[in-house]
Amino acid sequence: MGTVVGLRRYPVKSMLGEDLAAVRVTERGLAGDRGFAVVDGDGAVGSAKHPRKWGPLLRCRSRTAGSGTALVELPCGTALHCGDDELDKRLSELLGRQVSVSDSPPRDGVLERAVPEYEGGVPEAARKRAFVDETGETVTSGQVAAGTFYDFGMVHLVTTAALERLRAVRPEGDFDARRFRPNLVVDVPGAPGFPEDAWLGGELRIGEALFRVTLPTPRCVVPTLGHDELPADPGIMRAVAREHRIPVLTLGPLSCLGVYLEVVEPGVVRTGDTVAVGQAG
Template identity: 40%
Template sequence: MNRVAGIRRYPLKSAAAEHLDEAEIGKHGLDGDRTWACLDADDTIGSAKQPRLWAGLLDIAAAYEPARGDASERVVVTAPNGAGGDAGEPEADAAVSDWLGRPVRLTRTAPQQLRRHHWWPDEPGMIPEWAADAEPGGDALVAAGHDAAGGRFFDFGALHLVTTGAIRRLSAEHGTDVDPIRFRPNLVLDLPDDPEPGRRIAIGDAVVLEVLVPTPRCVIPSIAHGPNPKDPGLLKTLARHHRVDVPGFGRATCFGFYADVVSGGTVRTGDPVATG
């Protein structure tokens, strides 16, 4: 039976994942997902797509606690050295700033001009057709995504997913096991293939998703993620085997896919999954 193999949430954009047994999915995605971001001194938000500035965020833990009774929802941020606090409080800002080595602050309010730094990989094939003027190996200031209605710092869709079948094929192409966490998905589905855009995915009794587009890849899969060391050769494998047409955009090196939420509910690891 096809099933949910993993659930991941990222309460702080570009921070480490929470590995969950269950979560609530609403029209804006997983409850608590990417509700906070780091803001740098130049008013750009933190994204590990520029690892020179933000790779250290991948080592920061962020845990979402929903509102219960009289207690408001909160996100607890913890640096690898144990320092931290509630997002929005000075202790959390200080812990993340100390870890990154420069002053930053956490915010859940998007700046009026929402931008981020983006490093364009110099591996051939890693720049999408719609960014043909980008300089390989160069830094650029680009517009950042934000779901204003849901208060989420999303790059594109409400949910990002990968399938076990695609991961197995990539591991074979790459010659070593590839951990799905390198792609920072919300859901890992035990399916033989990625569903095509427009297809629907039913999960459990209530959740229905609609596939949008394949996910264009950046440098993030190749940098260190917790116990997973740097693997720059992964970009070569992706560019060689996974450059595809993104409907409405052009060709790009992609892995995984974005989806919108048609109907929400509770999702649990082990829930049955059906595509149609």
């Protein structure tokens, strides 16, 4: 049905990640993925979903550096290990306030999201509760998934078919998969539009692992930001909002690209693995 053409993990939340040839998938997602996050004294978890406050994190790159640790490359090129006081100092200077890197999710960790102008960027009920914070940005506030640094799903998949559909409707946009920060990029040759919509509620066998497809992935402002050599492009999410607003739970129609997966059977996944779609058992 499809083939894995990209594997990626992000050892530190909201930093650039690392490409992989193979990865062990555990019950909690890809081993080493979002094992760390930058947090501040107010309990806010660093997320580029609030670009004015946390956007500089996307100028940093993280990669695993042995079991249970990660290395952060700062914009200046300096590389420091998570847990190093010098890293906390440098990140505090970068962000303009006191922060630290943690591998322990705060019990009530706050996750802030900027409210985009395009329709479907946040549920309408959340838009009504939005407020202007100290940065002057209109934001909503929620929490990370309990006991983790994930926003919601622990594994995120996008298809090449969805990206090609968006390129067709907005040829001037660079719909590079990296903008959407997936763990898995799956090539589905010849598939029209958004084939992953039909997988919801079903299962995917990918390499040794088995996943259940749980939800469409609502998109925030992050794909519009600069990633590595990719420039900022506000039109990216406007195109998604025009082409793919679909119902998510009881939240109404939201601008979505990709799907969230939960792990049914752990195992190793490799680039080049086939993806087989089935019904949930």
